[in-house]
Structure formats: structure tokens, C-alpha cells
Amino acid sequence: MPSILITGASGFVGGAVVEHFLRQYPKNEINLLLLVRAETTAAGLLRIRTNLEKFGLNSQQLASINEENILIGDLSEPEAFTQDPRIDNVTHVINCAAIASFGNNPALWRVNVDGSLAFAQRMAKVKSLQRFVHVGTAMASMPDKDSVFYEDMPDNAHNEDLVQYTASKRAIENLIREHCPDLPFVVARPSIIVGHTQYGCRPSSSIFWVFLMALKLKKFTCQLDDKIDVIPVDYCAMVLANLCLSEEVKHNFYHISSGEEMCTPFSAIDESVAKANNTSAIVNDYQQISYQEFTGIRKQFKDILGPCNDKIILRAIKLYGGFAELNVKFDNQRLLDMGIPRPMAFTRYIDKCVSTTQGLSIPELMMVDFK
Template sequence: MSSLLITGATGFLSGAVLAKALSENAFDHYLLLVRASSAEEGLSRIKENLQRFACDEKSLSSLSLQNIIIGDLAEPDRFLNDERLLEVTHVINAAAVASFGENALIWKVNVEGTLKFARRMANVRKLKRFLHVGTAMSCIPEAGALVTESITHKEEEEHLVQYTWSKSSIEQLMLEQCPALPLVIARPSIVVGHSSLGCRPSSSIFWVFRMALMLGKFMCSLGDKIDVIPVDYCAEALLMLVKRRTVEERVYHVSAGDERSVSFAEIDRAIADALGQPPLSSDYRQVDYEDLIQCRREFKTIYGPCNERLMLRAMRLYGEFSRLNVRFSNKKLLGLGMPHPPRFVDYIRHCVETTRGTSIPEMMKVDFK
């Protein structure tokens, strides 16, 4: 009997994975790691998250208290002795503190707790695949590059944020300290929205594009490209990687690749079209971060009530990423039979429609926990 353990099951990506797995009857049994005070509360949180993905009632009712394992990677010792782990055949480890803010839990969860969990699962005899979800940005790509998969580890000071440093570090530690773990690493690029549900499941990162275009200036040029995929495509790829009997590579990008990445000019036109307004085109200006600081007094007028310092921090962080103009090669994933993803501009209208009436500061909360 196949048994899939999903960590971070109330999150954006894991919710999409579980919704798709249930709809396809991909596994015989599911074990879902949830932070909650009781199994009842955990099950309720899982179902509430699945409803954001329009999960049907049949799929929702298939889950019970037996599918819930109460635990937190911040305190892994509390669940690692659960006997149900012995029956697990496949793992999708997507739990992480995915904040670009300053969060004391990033290292505790993403590295220390995850390593303890990996060590435990390496001793589960029935385990066939441990799919760890990293991030394509952990490799610190060179500006303008088409990046191929690599497990090269770079120093902390080269990372823009602690999040990418933590994701790079845990990959190295698992490879070094868990040789018996049937490990495959999936590195998604930038996951934004859902190809049909837009930002209904989560507004994560979509607000960055709206913020920059509302301001009329940002640190990237309109000609720069960005590698974006929808969460449902990413979920499909993760399920394929975890279920596939054999894989030849240790690391796979889940990305738009060179062919399906989009320029900021295309994004501008698509958002403008969805809003029924003209694109910025020649009115847009590429600026340095110092120029953004100078216009901070305009933020409340443009965005409504907001924390100017947090807005500037967001602009600096995402501005640095946006002007990298990198794409992540997806040839290895496509070589396994995975189809090309939709282009961001092909579903961006859904993202616009599902965030109407929501302010930029409200949308930002998911990424600055």
C-alpha cells in the first residue's frame, strides 16, 4: 500500500499538492503533518485550506483524523516517534518558513528541524522517495543567466535573504548526513497564483508586480524577464517526481524555463488589459533603491495605509531579485515527460480578478509573516 506523507500541508504549495493527489487518487493513504492543538483542529485546518483550491466534497470527506499527524518541524521530537511513520512509502517535504522577512524560526525549521526529520525517515524501511522542496533561488544565480541545476553551495553572505541560505544549507546537510535517504530535490522557481483560481488560494508574490506597476517605477527594466509558474503546475510536477519509480538526477528545477519565462513589459500589458487601463510602457522608469527611498512619502497615497519601512524592505528584496533577469532551465523535468507550464501572462487575469479590492499591504502579509 502506498502512503504519502506531506509536510506543511496547510500551506500554499502543499495544499495544491494534496488537492491534486486526492482528485487523482494518487496514493492509497495520506499522512499530513499539521501544526495544531488536536487532530480535530488539524483536520479542520486541512479542509479549510483545500477549499481554497476548490476541492470537491468527495475528496474532503475522504480525509479523517487518521490522516492527521500533529507536529511542527520547529519541535520535531514531538512527532518523530509516531508509529505511523513506519508505514510511509513516499514523502513530499514542503514545510518551511518561507518568509523574506526576519524570522527567528527560519533556521530552526528549515534546517535544524528538517534535518532531524530527514534522519528519521532515512531509517524507515518502506520509504521509496523523499522529495524535498527547495527553491531555485538558493543557487544565487548570475544576472542574465539561464541557470541549470547544481548542488554548489555558496556562502551565507552571498544570499540576499536568510530563507535562500537556509534552503541551500539543508540540501547540503541532507546529502552529507543522510546517505541512505532516497532523496530527490525539487527546486521551484517563482510560484505565483493558480492557473484557473488566480490568487484565491494565496496572493503570495503577486502583489510585487502590482506594487511596482502602481508606483510606475522599480529596480528592473521592462525588458527583463522573470521565471514564474502557477502553483497547480508545480504541484503536478512534484507529484510526478515523487511517484516516478526511477529518476536519473538528484536535483530538478520546476520552472518556466527560457521558453515560457515572461518579460515585465508583457506582465505590464497583461495586468493593464485585465484592469481595463493602458499599460505604463514609456511612462515606466527603472530606478535604484535610493530613488525608491526618496518617494516613500507617496506610499500611503498610492497604496493606502501602510508601513513605509516594510514597503521599502519589500521593494529592496524583491527589486534585487527582479533585476536578476534569470531563467531556470527545465530541460531535465521536461525530459521526464512533464509538459511545459502555462506562461504567467496566460493566467494573470485570474490573479487580477481574485485580488480586486485587496490592498497591497493586505496581500503582502502572507510573505512577511
Template sequence: MKKILITGSTGFLGGAVLANLLQQGNDDHLYLLVRGNTPEEGLDRIQINLRNFGLSEDVVNNVTLKNIILGDLATAESFIDNPLLDEITHVINCAAVASFGKNPFIWKVNVEGTFQFAERMSRVRVLEKFIHVGTAMSCTPEPDSLVTESELVSNREQHIVEYTWSKATIEQMMTERLPQLPLIIARPSIVVGHSNQGCLPSASIFWVFRMALTLGKFTCQMQDRIDVIPVDYCADALVLLLSAEGVLNEIFHISAGTDRSVTFAEIDEAMAKASGTPALGDNYQKVSYKQLSESRKQFKALFGPCNERIMLRAMNLYGHFSELNVVFDNSKLLKLGIRKPSKFIDYVDRCVLSTRDASIAELMQVDFK
């Protein structure tokens, strides 16, 4: 029997992984590393998060205090001596500060705490797999390319945000300094919404599409492609890697790939249909960031109460990513037998419906915490 430790189960991806395993009626024992002053507080946070994934109360209540390990990667020393860790056979490490803002804990959690945790687990004799969740964007891809999995060789100047640099750094540290760790690196592409629940689990990144289409202009072309997957597909892939053979010391993209990536024009059409408004079509304008910043006086009228400075920072950051026009090759993962993901445009109506009562300023808070 596997003894699986999941980190980040109060978050978007970690919550989806936990929901996946619970829905399967998994007989393996689950341990959940969670922040909290008490085990009861940690359990409450996990159960609240699980309800966003559409689970029944009976399934949610299958998570009890026996599953909880209190701990925080920001203070890894507070839990790494827990003797329960010596029984863990599999780790899915989803925990991270996934902020595109200047969160002071990005390096503390994503690099220092994660390495301290990985080093501790590398000394567990029964550990079979340590699945670390990175990001496909950590490789600083060349524009207009099909990106294959490779070792990372980059520097801080190549990264648009501290988050992707932190993810690149921890991958390199674990690979070079922990050769005994049974490591698998999973690099999701752009994770947006849930194929059934829309943005109820999280509105992360979805607001960018709303923002650009509300403005009627952005820094990418309508025919540029973007590699988007739903969080439940990402969870499916991580759970598959738990039992897959011959995958140690490998890197896997969890991505839409060439078949399921979509153009911004397709997203425009799908979102217009879902919201009952005309598509932008030829009325869309590709502009520079300078031209976007000149529109700042319109922001409050278009978006409601908002911080213009943060909105402009968001447009600058996500504008860089949108201009890349890259697709992440997923052939390695598909060879393991996983189905192809849903296209973003196949479930974007659920994302629109689940966010219709929220402003863009409210939705974007999750990415700039």
C-alpha cells in the first residue's frame, strides 16, 4: 500500500490532486501537509477547499484528522523531524507561492523550504517517488516554438518574474545536490479553471483573458496560440505518475500540446458565445505596452474600482507571456497512456459562468497575493 504525502492541498492544484484521489476511492493512505495552528484548523481549510471541486459531503468527510500533518514550507524546520515522514512512499509536492507579485515568501517557500523538505525525504528509505510540480515557463522558452522537456540552463535576467526563476532554481538544486532523491519533475503549462467547475476552485489567470477582451486590445496577435489546461487534467497526470513505471529522473510537460492548444481568436469566439456578447474579431487591436498604459484613464470605467498601477503591472507581465506563442510538447506524457486534455474553449463557458459576478480586480487578487 502506498503512503502518499501531498503538499499544497489547500491550494488550486494540490486540492485537485486530493479531490482526484478521493473520487477514486483510493485505498492508499493519504497524508496532507497543511498550515494551521491546530490539526483541526488545518483539516477545516482542506475541507473548505475540497468543496470547490464539486465533491459530495460524504467524500469531503473522508478526510479526517488522521490525514493531517501540520507544517509550512516557509518554516520547514517545524515539521521535518516528524517521524511520520519516515513512512512515506510517495510525495506529490504541489506547495508553492505561485504569485506574480513581489511576495517576500516566494524564495523562502519555493526554494529554501522546498529544498529542506526534499533533502529530508531523500533520506527516507521507503520513499519510491518524489513528484515535484514546477512550471513549463521555468525554461524561458523561445517565442514561436514547440518546447520539449529539457534540463534548465537559465539566469535571473531571462525570467520575467521571480516565481518562474524560483521554480527553475529549485529544480536545478534538487537534480544536482540530491542524486539519491527518486525525483520526477512535472511541468504544467498554463493551468486555468476546472473542466466541470469552471473557476470555482480558483480564478487564477482566467481574469487575464477577460481583461484583454474587455479592453479590446493586448500585446499578442489573435492568431497566436496559448497552451492552457484545466486543473483536473493536471491532477490526472500527477496521479498517473504515481503508479507509472520507468519515470524516475524524468521531466514531463503536462500541457495541451499541438492538438489541444488554442488561438486567442478561438478564445474570443468562445467567451463571446458564453457571455452573450459579440466577439471582437477584426475590432481587436494588437498594441504595445506603452499604448496599453495610455488607456489607464479608462480602467475604472471598464473594470470598476481597481488599482491602476497593479493593473498595468499585470498587463506588462502577462503581455510578455501572451506574446510568446509557444506550445509545450506533451508526447512523453501521452505515451504513458493518459487521454488528451480538454481544449480551453471546450470549458471556457463554465469559467465565464462561475466568474460573472466578480470584477477583474477581485479575480486577479489570487495571482498578486
């Protein structure tokens, strides 16, 4: 029976992975070991169940996770949990844990790189280990503007990272390959993860607020006919589970993306949000302006977005505007070759994202990405 260690299980992607296993596999078919930050096992279990409630699991499914499934620990201090004897029985790992903040979190490098490397080195010593799936980010490739980034292409060393998060995720991939050559290591690089096909933004409002902010401002740094490579978190989780348990995985690197054909134009996002809100699209009023022009209208932010810190809004516009301007697509042929279907189009579940964020301000929604 597979014994699967999932890190980051109290987070957005990790929670979706746990949801997938609980829905798709009877308890007697797999054993889950969930890494979570907490003072006690009971507190860790509460964190996991509270997170899973956001994914619509029922009481019976939640009850199937108990204290035996909990591994207390933190990747910032991996030595505190890597000696747990249960780790020596692990057969598979899905490493979702990371500080995914686009803010200046001082612990980012310590967790995403130093701690993750120490964890990988420990798992490389586990004789029963069959696969270690590491969750990176497609943006770590530093893609060229207006390009399609294919899975056999090297990362673009000539481009600069827009945020330290992407730099840290690329660095840890290279370090694990260098220091753990015998680890059964598979990298999954998701594109932009937004919402859940059934539960919208209830599990997390990450990234979705950017679209709402741009539509409220009626301005952003990209054109409306530019496209963005968006996937739902439950699709990402399904793919991670498949990469984890599939008997044959031909490559050591995969994009989890919508692919060139299914990238979503910003104009379609505008239309879908307007339809969900029963309002008019902003297409005729939209303006593409530069970040510098945004700095000149910063005093208007509070009137349009409600009480907010204009410095944080400007920082968000600079960061996310930089990603939006790329207009990049990520090839997903390797997953298609495995028989994995394409993800649901963003516009088909955007109404659920709208309904689950109503009544919340942009500053409230964006805090998840600036922790």
C-alpha cells in the first residue's frame, strides 16, 4: 500500500492534493502522512481539517484523517521532523510546501531552498521511496515575452526574475538534482493556479483578486487581447497525484498548464466576470497604461477599491502587471501524452470565483499573496 508524504497539506495546493486522495481512494488503499506546522498533533489535525473544509469535504471524509496521519514539522527547521521513524516507510512524496508569497518574506529562502534541500537529502536515504514529486512554478523558467515555453527548453538565464519566489523555486530544483542524484525526482511546474472548479475561491483567493482589481480600475499594464495560462487547483492536484502514483513516468519535468490552445484572453475574463455580476464588460472603457502612469493616479485607489494602502496596491500592480505583460503560454504535451485531459477553461468556472469573493474587498483578498 502506498504511503504518501504530502508537505504543505494545510495550504492551497497541498490541501487540494489531500482532497483529491480522500475523494478518489478508499482509506485502505493508501496511507497519508501530512506535514503541518503546529505545536501539537491535535492542533495540526485541526489545521488540516479546517483547511479541508474549504474544499467541501463531508464529515466522514474529514474524520478519515486522524492524528496518526499528522507529522508535525516546518521546512524552516527540517531537523525537527526528519527523524520521525514513519518517514522510513514512505513510498511517495508530493512536496507542495513553500512560502509562495510575492512579498518580501524573510523566511522565503530558508524554507524554499535550504529546508527543502535538507528534506530531499533525508528522503534520498529512504530505501522504500519510489517517487519524489516536487512542486515548482512555470514562471521559474523566466520565459520570453509573447512566447510559448516548451518542456524541453532550458530556463532563460538572460531574463531576470520578477520576484524572489520564482528564483527560489528554480534554485531548489537545481540543488536537489546536484546533491541528490539518486532521488527518484520529478518536477511539476504549474502555471498560474486560480480557484477551484467546484468551490471557486473558497479554498483561496490567490491571484483572482488581481483580475478583480484590474477590472475595477479599468486599467492595467497588459492588453485585453493578451492571454494568461490559468489552471484550477483541483486539476493541478489531480495531475500531481497521477505523477506521484503512475507506474511509468517518462520525464523528470512536466508543466501543469492549460497549454497554448486553452490560454485565456483577458477580454474573456472581463466578459465572464461581468456576466457573473450581471453587469457590463469594461472592454470599451479599458485602458492599457504603464506602471509609471499608475503611480500618478495612486490617490484614486481608495475611491475605487475602498480603504487600502496605495503602496501595497502599487507593488501588486508592478509585480502582477509584469507577469500579465509577458503574454506567455506553457506547453503541456507531456501530460497529454500520458492521457491526462486538458484542464477546464478558466471562463467555465469563473462564476464560482466571483460568487465566493463577493462582499470582500480587494485588500482583504490580496493578503493571501502578500503574507
